[in-house]
Amino acid sequence: MTAADFKRMILEGIPETLPATKPYDQNLNHAPKRKDILSLEEKKLAIKNALRYFPVQFHKILAGEFARELHDTGRIYMFRFKPDYEIRARHIDDFPYKSRHAAAIMLMISNNLDNAVAQHPDELITYGGNGAVFQNWAQYRLTMKYLSEMTDEQTLVIYSGHPLGLFPSHKNAPRLVVTNGMVIPNYSSQDNWERFNAMGVSQYGQMTAGSYMYIGPQGIVHGTTITILNACRKLQGKNKNTDLKLFVSSGLGGMSGAQPKASNIAGVISVIAEVNPKAINTRYAQGWVDEVISDIDKLIERVNDARKGKNAISIAFHGNIVDLWEQFARNNVKIDIGSDQTSLHNPWAGGYYPAGISYEESNRLISSDPERFKELVRESLRRQVNAINLHCKRGTYFFDYGNAFLLEASRAGADILDLNGNFKYPSYVEDIMGPMCFDYGFGPFRWICCSNDPADLEMTDRIAAETLKRIIKDSPQEIKLQLSDNIQWIEQASKNNLVVGSQARILYADTLGRIEIAKAFNSAIERGIISAPVVIGRDHHDVSGTDSPYRETSNIRDGSKFTADMAVQNVIGDSFRGATWVSLHNGGGVGWGEVINGGFGMVLDGSEETENKLRMMLHWDVNNGIARRSWARNSGAMFTLEREMKRTPGLKVTVPFIADDTLIENALSK
Numbered sequence: 001m002t003a004a005d006f007k008r009m010i011l012e013g014i015p016e017t018l019p020a021t022k023p024y025d026q027n028l029n030h031a032p033k034r035k036d037i038l039s040l041e042e043k044k045l046a047i048k049n050a051l052r053y054f055p056v057q058f059h060k061i062l063a064g065e066f067a068r069e070l071h072d073t074g075r076i077y078m079f080r081f082k083p084d085y086e087i088r089a090r091h092i093d094d095f096p097y098k099s100r101h102a103a104a105i106m107l108m109i110s111n112n113l114d115n116a117v118a119q120h121p122d123e124l125i126t127y128g129g130n131g132a133v134f135q136n137w138a139q140y141r142l143t144m145k146y147l148s149e150m151t152d153e154q155t156l157v158i159y160s161g162h163p164l165g166l167f168p169s170h171k172n173a174p175r176l177v178v179t180n181g182m183v184i185p186n187y188s189s190q191d192n193w194e195r196f197n198a199m200g201v202s203q204y205g206q207m208t209a210g211s212y213m214y215i216g217p218q219g220i221v222h223g224t225t226i227t228i229l230n231a232c233r234k235l236q237g238k239n240k241n242t243d244l245k246l247f248v249s250s251g252l253g254g255m256s257g258a259q260p261k262a263s264n265i266a267g268v269i270s271v272i273a274e275v276n277p278k279a280i281n282t283r284y285a286q287g288w289v290d291e292v293i294s295d296i297d298k299l300i301e302r303v304n305d306a307r308k309g310k311n312a313i314s315i316a317f318h319g320n321i322v323d324l325w326e327q328f329a330r331n332n333v334k335i336d337i338g339s340d341q342t343s344l345h346n347p348w349a350g351g352y353y354p355a356g357i358s359y360e361e362s363n364r365l366i367s368s369d370p371e372r373f374k375e376l377v378r379e380s381l382r383r384q385v386n387a388i389n390l391h392c393k394r395g396t397y398f399f400d401y402g403n404a405f406l407l408e409a410s411r412a413g414a415d416i417l418d419l420n421g422n423f424k425y426p427s428y429v430e431d432i433m434g435p436m437c438f439d440y441g442f443g444p445f446r447w448i449c450c451s452n453d454p455a456d457l458e459m460t461d462r463i464a465a466e467t468l469k470r471i472i473k474d475s476p477q478e479i480k481l482q483l484s485d486n487i488q489w490i491e492q493a494s495k496n497n498l499v500v501g502s503q504a505r506i507l508y509a510d511t512l513g514r515i516e517i518a519k520a521f522n523s524a525i526e527r528g529i530i531s532a533p534v535v536i537g538r539d540h541h542d543v544s545g546t547d548s549p550y551r552e553t554s555n556i557r558d559g560s561k562f563t564a565d566m567a568v569q570n571v572i573g574d575s576f577r578g579a580t581w582v583s584l585h586n587g588g589g590v591g592w593g594e595v596i597n598g599g600f601g602m603v604l605d606g607s608e609e610t611e612n613k614l615r616m617m618l619h620w621d622v623n624n625g626i627a628r629r630s631w632a633r634n635s636g637a638m639f640t641l642e643r644e645m646k647r648t649p650g651l652k653v654t655v656p657f658i659a660d661d662t663l664i665e666n667a668l669s670k
């Protein structure tokens, strides 16, 4: 296919003649069949809704086809409309456009739907099992057409994958505004998501799927590296011993598979238990884990050797995490840091494999005797917690990794609560990410080179490293470690070979870091040192972007963690300060109805206007959350805000007076 054919097909949108039906592609990973949740009347509505995208002469053929899709998959994906060209990130100028900023958005959408990047590409799912870019292929085609036609005087509006249309606006407005899964709060249950999604009127955008900001596994490797490094530091605070640390956890799946790779980068020995041999083989073949051991005695020997030799290796233990914790306790193997990344958000259907029975037997029991399986899971969790408690008494630092481990263990009756009825152990955001990163403004800043050229990425890595090295010289002690971690990360980033899909990079930076790096990129684009525009953005798992009471905002303790003003304000504020696109989502990471999160994308094109926009928008995008965290009396955020107010004219934030607890207790006891 020529470059001109590609452009013509994008401009075509919904084709005038029906494309041929597509054979089922066995080579792709497909989404599971979804719950059959619609009533007959609702099914009729789903088909009628889907037919809205097509001229009536197609309806006779398509009505039957869509009814079959709904029956076979639980959704109407419109498979025959998946384009024949390869969907992937290309050079920005390979896309047809009138607005170059709109072309950058096309690049980002294409990356999220790349067969090599997306989890279920035919079903338009990028990650997390349900993180959708669009609900169906008609929405994709129409959106790409709109983006290719639009000017810098228009804004495209997307409701949960559906392109509502182009509306007149102005050059400084966002080119695109996306919302995903926004529903009336009382209707935000899991079943309602299934129902609305099956009817084609809402979707689960996860965080970076429906906001077109996914950059493959690199993001999770970086986040896990930062978490492990800071966990080591927490330990160091208590214990001055500088020996190589041992990290024990479980899971070599989608996200959990980043643990051994991240441990290598963080310079610790890691042992990650995994029951599924396929998951082990995948990570071993990728080079994400160094060794695989099934025999526990050999494992202990290997760990002791690595410790003596100060050799930061990663080992996959083929076996159950419960056995690992127990055997290490029996053999007095000292675990420094411990966590768990089985999929306990889904405990009864294969997210957690109980100890004492084989992996295969578990898979049989899940459907043949679900009640017995549940009891085995509960028993296993109780055993796991007993072993963890023993290690923690001996000095292990254990944290929950956002997988509902503490919650499910408590539901199983495990010894996981303290005398006040709180969990004995913290979550990674409560103890690490929140107080050590988010409260100081450090979060997942990322960028994508629109030339799609690795040479540009290399240049951006160099610029980012130089910028951070300059900043660290005058930075206060409180943030020096975060800065040096990220300097180390960015200096090694290209060696770690983490690019999958678009030429993208991630690091954690604070307000100043993000602004200075973006400014330096913009200037390098203007001078031709970087050959094409660069998109900047972030994961929604950030300082200000997400209100999620058990994750991102779990260290907000003024009673406001169930409110979502911060995430909503963030998107509104970004949109009028210069973002190229903004997105606001219900759901993401922890489930529909459990979180509101938002993000942005900004195209750096080398212009002076862009420099003004990036200063304004990035400043708000971080300091909104800092101000909220400071108001919640978080000390790191109060420190950061005070520093920011001294530095920034026009920033005047309400700061809290701290009341004396005894005074309040006395007032109430009278």
Ligand SMILES: NC(=O)c1ccc[n+]([C@@H]2O[C@H](COP(=O)([O-])OP(=O)(O)OC[C@H]3O[C@@H](n4cnc5c(N)ncnc54)[C@H](O)[C@@H]3O)[C@@H](O)[C@H]2O)c1
Pocket (backbone or CB within 6 Å): 220, 223, 224, 250, 251, 252, 253, 254, 255, 256, 257, 273, 274, 275, 276, 279, 319, 320, 321, 322, 341, 342, 343, 344, 345, 346, 350, 351, 352, 353, 354, 355, 401, 402, 403, 404, 589
């Ligand atoms: N890494 C992060 O930053 C992060 C952040 C938030 C949440 N999470 C959570 O982490 C969990 C894991 O995510 P994922 O994408 O890797 O899931 P996944 O299902 O792909 O992987 C989990 C792995 O654990 C294995 N496993 C299950 N029970 C086991 C046991 N008893 N012993 C040993 N291995 C066992 C499974 O075989 C599977 O391969 C999820 O609940 C996710 O929400 C991770």
